[in-house]
Amino acid sequence: MSFENLNLHPLILKAIVDSGYTEPTPIQEQAIPELLAGHDIMASAQTGTGKTAAFMLPALHRLATPSKVHSRGPRVLVLTPTRELALQVSEAAAKYGKHLPRVKVVSILGGMPYPLQNKLLSQPVDILVATPGRLIDHIQRGRIDFSRLEMMVLDEADRMLDMGFIDDVERIASATPATRQTLLFSATLDSAIDKVAARLLKTPKRIQIAAQQARLDNIEQRLHYVDDLSHKNRLLDHLLRDMALKQAIVFTATKRDADTLADNLSAQGHEAAALHGDMSQRDRTRTLTKLRHGGLRVLVATDVAARGIDVAGITHVINFDLPKFAEDYVHRIGRTGRAGAAGIAVSFASGKDGVNLKKIERFTGQQIASHVVPGLEPRFKPRPGAGGASRGTPNVAHKRSRTWSNDTSGRNANSANGNRDNSRGRSFDSDNRGNSFRGSSNPSPYARTK
Ligand code: ADP
Ligand code: MG
Numbered sequence: 001m002s003f004e005n006l007n008l009h010p011l012i013l014k015a016i017v018d019s020g021y022t023e024p025t026p027i028q029e030q031a032i033p034e035l036l037a038g039h040d041i042m043a044s045a046q047t048g049t050g051k052t053a054a055f056m057l058p059a060l061h062r063l064a065t066p067s068k069v070h071s072r073g074p075r076v077l078v079l080t081p082t083r084e085l086a087l088q089v090s091e092a093a094a095k096y097g098k099h100l101p102r103v104k105v106v107s108i109l110g111g112m113p114y115p116l117q118n119k120l121l122s123q124p125v126d127i128l129v130a131t132p133g134r135l136i137d138h139i140q141r142g143r144i145d146f147s148r149l150e151m152m153v154l155d156e157a158d159r160m161l162d163m164g165f166i167d168d169v170e171r172i173a174s175a176t177p178a179t180r181q182t183l184l185f186s187a188t189l190d191s192a193i194d195k196v197a198a199r200l201l202k203t204p205k206r207i208q209i210a211a212q213q214a215r216l217d218n219i220e221q222r223l224h225y226v227d228d229l230s231h232k233n234r235l236l237d238h239l240l241r242d243m244a245l246k247q248a249i250v251f252t253a254t255k256r257d258a259d260t261l262a263d264n265l266s267a268q269g270h271e272a273a274a275l276h277g278d279m280s281q282r283d284r285t286r287t288l289t290k291l292r293h294g295g296l297r298v299l300v301a302t303d304v305a306a307r308g309i310d311v312a313g314i315t316h317v318i319n320f321d322l323p324k325f326a327e328d329y330v331h332r333i334g335r336t337g338r339a340g341a342a343g344i345a346v347s348f349a350s351g352k353d354g355v356n357l358k359k360i361e362r363f364t365g366q367q368i369a370s371h372v373v374p375g376l377e378p379r380f381k382p383r384p385g386a387g388g389a390s391r392g393t394p395n396v397a398h399k400r401s402r403t404w405s406n407d408t409s410g411r412n413a414n415s416a417n418g419n420r421d422n423s424r425g426r427s428f429d430s431d432n433r434g435n436s437f438r439g440s441s442n443p444s445p446y447a448r449t450k
Contacts, residue, residue, distance in 0.1 A: 006032050008057055009064040011099040016057070019095060025050035026209045032058055035183065040201040042184040042193070045209035047334035048310070051185050052092045055153045060097045062150055063126050073145030074106070074128035077152045077176065079135070079169060081159040083109040083281060084288060085308035086129045089155060093127050103127065110134040111281035118143060132160065132168035139175050146176045151183070154200075158186040158193060159307060166196060173200050187327070219337040219345050223357075223370040225378040226348045232320060233264070235376055239318060239346060240270055240298060247291065247313040249335050250300045253321035261320065262300040272298035275305040303328050312338055319347035322356050326363035351380050 002023050003016050024032065027045040034041050035058035045051055059076045067075055080086045090107045097103035106120045108130040117134075121143045128135075128144075138144050152173060154160065160169055173182070182201045186193050189208060197204055226232045239245065250265075252258045255276040265272035273287050273296055284305070290296040292311050299306070303323060314336045323329050329347075336343025347368060349357050361367050372378070 001029050006057075007036060008032070009061050009100070011064070012057055012060050012096060014099045015096045016053075018098075021053075025054075027051055027207065028054045028057070030207045030209070031055070031183075034205045034207070035181070036061060038181060040182045040204040041207055042186070042189060042197045042201060042204045043207040043209075044186050044189045045207075047187065047308075047331060048338045049209065051155070052089060053096060055155070055183050055185065056089070056092050056096050059127065059151055059153070060093070060100060060103065063097070063103055064100055067148045067150070069148035071145050071148040072124040073148055074125045075148055075150050076127045077146075077149055077172075078127065078129045078155055079132055079153065079160065079172065080129065080155045080308070081131070081163050081165060082304060082307050083111065083131055083284065084305065085156065086131055087285065087288075088308060088310055090127075090129045093129070097127075105129065108134055108138060109281065132165040132172060135172055136168050139172065144175075149176045149180055151181045152176055152200075153183045153185070154196075155185050156187070156308060157184045157196060158188060158190075161192055161196065163304070169196075170199065187331070218341065219333050219343045221333065221366065221368045222344065222346045223368040224346060224348050224373070225370060225380055225382055226350050227378050227380045228350070231376070231378065232348050235348065235373060236265075236318065236320060237268060238373055238376060239316070240265070244315065245297075246315045247294070247296070247311065248298050248316040248318055249306055249309070249314060249332075250298060250318045250320050251306065251323065251332050252300060252302060253324075255302055257321070258300045258302055262298075265298055265300065270298050271296055272300060275299055275301040277302065277304050279305075303332065306335060307331065309335055310338055311335075312341065314338070315343060317343065317345045319345070322347055322349060322353050322360070324356070326356075326359045329360045330364060349382075351382075354382065 003013055003021065006024065006029075008016075025045075027043060027049050031041055031043055031054040035055070043051070043054070055078070059078075063075060078086075078089050080089055086107050086109055090105050093103065093105045097105070103126050104124055105127045106125045106129070108117055108121070108128060110131050110133050112134075117138065121138060135144070154169060157169075160166060182204075184193070184197055184201060184204070189206065224235055226235060236250065240248065250261065252261055255274075255278050258274040258276045262272045262274035273290070275284060275287050279287075287296065287299070288309070291299050291309075294313060300320075317333045317336045319329070319332060323332060333343070333345035336345060347357075357368070370382075
């Protein structure tokens with residue numbers, strides 16, 4: 001299947017070629033024809049599989065034909081749970097729409113000044129990307145004219161549900177024309193999502209890209225047992241000194257821990273910064289831009305702030321603290337291994353984390369192999385059956401000297417772990433981690449999954 005078969009507007013195809021995409025991902029292949037035919041859809045696919053283009057390309061396709069309604073209001077509305085995700089969606093709209101004449105994209109996000117937003121909203125808008133809370137404010141003040149709205153997209157609907165935004169989402173939906181096309185994207189389609197869909201979508205097509213066994217295949221998961229905070233800090237310092245680590249996101253349990261850890265790492269000479277929900281929007285945007293441009297090697301983040309971040313250079317995700325919910329584990333480690341590149345996800349687990357670890361392994365259906373860094377072995381011995389203990393002797397990760405070798409894949413360093421490596425390496429045998437597929441001459445990884 002190629003993009004040409006999808007009947008998208010030629011100027012959109014041109015932008016796709018510019019992006020370096022050679023063929024649609026499975027979710028794009030299935031969703032785009034349904035959307036062009038005018039159907040509502042509810043869709044799930046693992047993170048990093050190109051859901052943004054799956055809705056943005058058909059949205060732009062609509063915009064290529066002028067609206068019949070005379071209005072300056074948005075024709076496409078995208079709701080996202082976080083500001084970061086909204087900005088990413090706006091960037092994608094600009095990227096895929098760059099050859100179309102006059103596609104005006106406006107982002108309306110919490111934490112940004114109202115006067116500027118009022119000004120943006122008083123001008124003609126084609127695509128409005130918003131977080132629900134702030135949009136409600138503007139709707140209540142009568143600043144948004146939805147009379148020509150044709151399409152509403154709920155991106156990461158499960159997350160919006162978890163974050164308590166669903167009432168806002170429903171109120172927003174009720175302010176839009178009933179004739180709209182509605183799209184719902186979610187990591188999973190469960191009964192809670194079904195209820196939302198039943199209220200907001202019209203006989204939706206259900207698209208589920210089964211990825212249970214394929215998902216995370218390109219991400220190597222490692223576990224390190226830890227004794228205490230100081231042990232965690234020493235291990236982290238060791239991991240960050242690995243030359244194969246291009247960029248990393250380190251997850252902490254709390255905003256305060258994220259700040260403290262980022263400060264400590266900076267003091268140790270690492271290019272590190274924190275990202276969490278208590279920071280001003282300016283600071284968050286500045287930090288993310290820096291990360292994207294490679295000016296930052298280590299981002300220390302909380303779950304919510306890191307949601308949906310898509311930065312191609314992220315080779316490692318480190319769970320300094322394990323997430324509370326197994327589902328968050330998948331979201332976290334999905335920040336690496338973007339678009340089929342290889343990635344490494346390291347989790348620290350202490351004696352108290354046994355139950356949590358089990359939940360995570362049950363959720364992913366994969367056991368996380370435990371590793372030991374020589375010289376930084378844990379005193380703590382996991383209980384039998386907890387986490388990696390059942391697999392006997394832990395794998396010895398690699399000698400410290402290995403970290404200064406030229407092996408930028410970081411994968412060979414783990415040869416003690418033969419089977420896992422082979423199965424992983426085969427699915428996405430890409431050593432050019434750090435490059436996205438955009439503009440690269442390498443074939444798309446999606447080509448090989450067929
Ligand atoms: P998701 O929303 O499913 O988590 P994204 O939409 O953020 O995933 O896309 C992940 C990455 O894949 C982005 O960097 C994007 O540019 C890239 N991508 C999207 N579609 C394709 C494609 N058809 N071929 C190659 N890369 C793609
Ligand atoms: Mg997404």
